[in-house]
Structure formats: C-alpha cells, structure tokens
Amino acid sequence: MDPKKVADLISEDRLKIKAIYDLFRGQFFGFARRYQLDDSDLSDIYQEAFLALIKHSKNGKLEKVQCSMKTYLFQIGKHMIYDLFKYKGKMVPYDANLRIEREEEINITFDQSDALSTAQRQLRKYFKALDEKCRELLTLFYYRGLTLEEMADKAGLRNANVAKVQKHRCLEKLRNQM
Amino acid sequence: MDHTMLIEKYLQGSLSAKERSEFDILFGSDEEFAREVAFQENLREVVNAEKDPLRKMVGELESEFQENRPTSGTWKKLLVAASIFAVLGLAIFYNLNRPVSSSDLYENYFENYPNVVNPLERGNTANAKDTAFEAYETGRYQEAYDRFRDLLETEDQTYYQFYMANALLELGRAEEAILLLKEYSASEDKLTDRAGWYLAMAYLQLDDKKQAITELEKIVEQGAYNSSEAEQLLAELR
Incomplete structure (x- = not known):
C-alpha cells in the first residue's frame, strides 16, 4: 500500500x-x-x-x-x-x-x-439523542466506572438511591427505542 | 442477588466467585438476562467510543465535508467566497515567500487543462455537469471543485478527479492535488497520460524540485504529454 x-x-x-x-x-x-x-x-x-x-x-x-x-x-x-x-x-x-x-x-x-458493530452504532444514535443529564449519568457509570454513591456525588444527586432510579430511567429510555 | 445488581457488578468487574457462577448460569439459561447483558455491554462500548479523540476528529471531518457543499443559502455562498479569498491570499502569501525561481517557473509553465470532455453550448439548459465545467472555465475553482466532487459520487467518471486536481492547483492546494493526480494516474482513463505533467506542476508549486524533476524525467522518457515542454523545463530546473 x-x-x-x-x-x-x-x-x-x-x-x-x-x-x-x-x-x-x-x-x-x-x-x-x-x-x-x-x-x-x-x-x-x-x-x-x-x-x-x-x-x-x-x-x-x-x-x-x-x-x-x-x-x-x-x-x-x-x-x-x-x-x-x-x-x-x-x-x-x-x-x-x-x-x-x-x-x-x-x-x-x-x-x-x-x-x-452495527447494533452499537444504532445504539449510539439513540444515546446521542438522550438528554444531557442521562448522558452524563451513563458516562459516569460506564466510562468512569463509578459506584452509585460516587455518581450521586458527581452529578449532584441527593443519594445513591436517586442515582440508581435515574440511571434506570435513562436505560429504560434507550431500551424503548431499540 | 437481583439481576440488575449482578449485571452492574459484572460490568465493573467486581463479581465474587459465587456471584460469578450465578451470573454464568443465568447467562446460559435466561435469554432475557443475556440480552440485557449484551445491551449494557454495547452501551459501555458506545459511551467509551464517545471519548475517543480519533472518533471525534472523524466526526468533525464529516461535518466539514457536508458543510462545504454548494447550497442555495446566501450566507454559505459568502462563506465559500470568503474561503476562496483566504485561499488565494494564502497562495499569494506563500508565493511571495518562496524563492523566485520555482514559483516563477510555475507561473510560466502552468496552465490548467482545458475542458475537452464536455464542450459547453450556450443557451442549452444546463445540467450538473455543464454547471461544473462552466464554473471551471470561468475560473470559479472552489465551486468547480465542489461540483466535480459531487458529480464523482453519482457518475463513474474518473476524469472528474483530474479536473478537481486542476482546480486545486489553481487554488494553490498542491498537496491535495497530488493525492488526486496519483489516484487518477492509476486509473485507465482517456486523460490519464496527462496526469504526469500536472503532478510535476504540483511539485513545482510546492517548491519540491527533486520530485518535480523525477516526474518530468518520466515524461521525457516516455514521450508522454507535453514532453517537449518538460524537456525545456528540466533544463531550467537543473
């Protein structure tokens, strides 16, 4: 070449x-x-x-x-x-x-x-269309590998439980689109 | 353990041995569980990919490519005009700063290749090809370049590359022209034998005498297009 x-x-x-x-x-x-x-x-x-x-x-x-x-x-x-x-x-x-x-x-x-992969690129489109809060939370979890406590702290949420609920909500949004 | 938790720990690599075997059993037997794991693994890849600087750059290259297409919006036309002036300005600046010999020689010898593939007839309704060549003939080289590039997407005519390279040379963008000319000379098209001369011109524009001489020698040797001029130019370069 x-x-x-x-x-x-x-x-x-x-x-x-x-x-x-x-x-x-x-x-x-x-x-x-x-x-x-x-x-x-x-x-x-x-x-x-x-x-x-x-x-x-x-x-x-x-x-x-x-x-x-x-x-x-x-x-x-x-x-x-x-x-x-x-x-x-x-x-x-x-x-x-x-x-x-x-x-x-x-x-x-x-x-x-x-x-x-094709499936990942498809998922990427939906990920980019998420609201900023969701993108931030998912990035903290999947990219930075933070625990729920750390996520709550970084994202300014009340506690780990709130972080858990929010993360669940964001994942649900993505799943519904796939 | 609850499934969500199990997957979370798996992704973070913190499963205990006991949890690991629970995970493996579920993964092998519960289709929904396996799908969820695949989904979240994919998501992890996607999130990581967003942080990849190379991917970011490629994304930018794509948006720049799309923004550069000619459109009807006036502000975009203004932008194109501004960029032509910027490029011309740069070309002049570089030419002023170069040793006199190379750029003088380039000025003396370079003449863009005429439109021989699509003679324009006045008064006919213009198609995309006519519009492109008209821009080329009237010296609107940036527009011509963009239009040839678009044509290349829909028509399988490699000579558009050759004219794009000529437009780039006019715009003082020899480096890009060289890539196109090399690509074009590897094809078997009706103007392929002319590519060598313009390759030499491109090197001259870059003040790369050594490469220019190599190309010119090839032309003389093969008796290719413009070989007598190539001989003359060689004499002046040496």
Whole structure:
C-alpha cells in the first residue's frame, strides 16, 4: 500500500488526514449507491470504516497489505454494509451483487474491536439523542466506572438511591427505542 | 442477588466467585438476562467510543465535508467566497515567500487543462455537469471543485478527479492535488497520460524540485504529454 498515504494517516497532521478523508468520501458514496441505502447510513458507515483504517494504519496492519488503500477502505465499508442489511433483517439487493468490481476482491480479516458493530452504532444514535443529564449519568457509570454513591456525588444527586432510579430511567429510555 | 445488581457488578468487574457462577448460569439459561447483558455491554462500548479523540476528529471531518457543499443559502455562498479569498491570499502569501525561481517557473509553465470532455453550448439548459465545467472555465475553482466532487459520487467518471486536481492547483492546494493526480494516474482513463505533467506542476508549486524533476524525467522518457515542454523545463530546473 502507498507508504506516503499510510504515513499521512499515522501523522497527527489533521490536514493530511482530511485530504485523504475527502479524497475517498465522494468515491465511496459513488461505489455504495448500488446498495440503495440512505445518505445518513452511508455517512455513518464511511466514518466508521475510515476510523478503522486510521486504527489499522497506527497498529501497523497496513504495512503488509498488498491492495490499494481505496480497495482496503471500501472492503471494510462493504463488510459494514452487509452487516447493516443483516441487522435490519433484509437481503442485499440482488442487483448490487451482480455488479463486477473494478478492483480486485480482497479478504480482510476484520477485527471487530477496531470499530463499533452495527447494533452499537444504532445504539449510539439513540444515546446521542438522550438528554444531557442521562448522558452524563451513563458516562459516569460506564466510562468512569463509578459506584452509585460516587455518581450521586458527581452529578449532584441527593443519594445513591436517586442515582440508581435515574440511571434506570435513562436505560429504560434507550431500551424503548431499540 | 437481583439481576440488575449482578449485571452492574459484572460490568465493573467486581463479581465474587459465587456471584460469578450465578451470573454464568443465568447467562446460559435466561435469554432475557443475556440480552440485557449484551445491551449494557454495547452501551459501555458506545459511551467509551464517545471519548475517543480519533472518533471525534472523524466526526468533525464529516461535518466539514457536508458543510462545504454548494447550497442555495446566501450566507454559505459568502462563506465559500470568503474561503476562496483566504485561499488565494494564502497562495499569494506563500508565493511571495518562496524563492523566485520555482514559483516563477510555475507561473510560466502552468496552465490548467482545458475542458475537452464536455464542450459547453450556450443557451442549452444546463445540467450538473455543464454547471461544473462552466464554473471551471470561468475560473470559479472552489465551486468547480465542489461540483466535480459531487458529480464523482453519482457518475463513474474518473476524469472528474483530474479536473478537481486542476482546480486545486489553481487554488494553490498542491498537496491535495497530488493525492488526486496519483489516484487518477492509476486509473485507465482517456486523460490519464496527462496526469504526469500536472503532478510535476504540483511539485513545482510546492517548491519540491527533486520530485518535480523525477516526474518530468518520466515524461521525457516516455514521450508522454507535453514532453517537449518538460524537456525545456528540466533544463531550467537543473
């Protein structure tokens, strides 16, 4: 894979990374049109795939890869598109499978820990739509790993019991949407 | 122990051995319990992901990409105009600060590639492609760049990349142009053989004489597009 582009991805240089992001963004949408997904799903998938690409470049996974960066990125995206269809319980459009790829198919061993799964991305949408109080409480619990007492203290709640009830309420909101 | 508590302790890694076996049994036998564990594990991943600075950056890149598209809103047009002036200003600033030779040579040799793929006829109703090329021909390069980029999403025509690169060179954004030109020259399109010359121009704009010479030598060697000019330019660079 083009070592210059890989080096650009690893660099902390935002402009260089942005140039690559923009370079493939339009082409990815062109490529993914055939799956007839809406733009918000595609944008979501492109971001996730690009994030995985950066992570793979940082942990040295790209060095041995033979194909172009574009092919690699699109394969990750395609993997996620198929996953989305599976999640929604739908079939991949027949027509999309018939299209012959211009670039070679490659088999990517895709480490799920580098990206959020389809179910997680769905959950993320609902999480971001929660009110700020809920987001704060859930972050204190799941990210910081605080106990109910500590949560009550941080979030300015009366006691651990109130924190427990509030957390339960927030989880309930999320569950109802899934 | 109550299920909620059991899951909480599991997520915080504080189950005792006895609780652990209770958890395992429930997880294997109670579908609803297993689903709840999966739900909360997913939620933990999501909450953690929100704190990932790389993810935050990618999210910003996406919003910037979407904001840069041409729309009918006037304030957005103003923003685009302002950014063109900023880019032009920067380009001028950089050119003034560069050693005279490279930028002079660039000025003398660079001319953007003419629109040969979509001749414009006056008076016809314009489609998206015409509008893009019209912007290009009349020197509205930022707009042309944005429009070509949008076209690339819907049409499978790689030469848009080539024209995008030309627009970027006009805007003084050689680094981005280089990425596009390299991408384009790997494709087999009708203008592919022209990419080398513009790659050389891009390096010249960046004052990277070494790379410019390498590209020019390739052109001369292969007798590719503009090879006589490439020869002349090489002589001046050496």
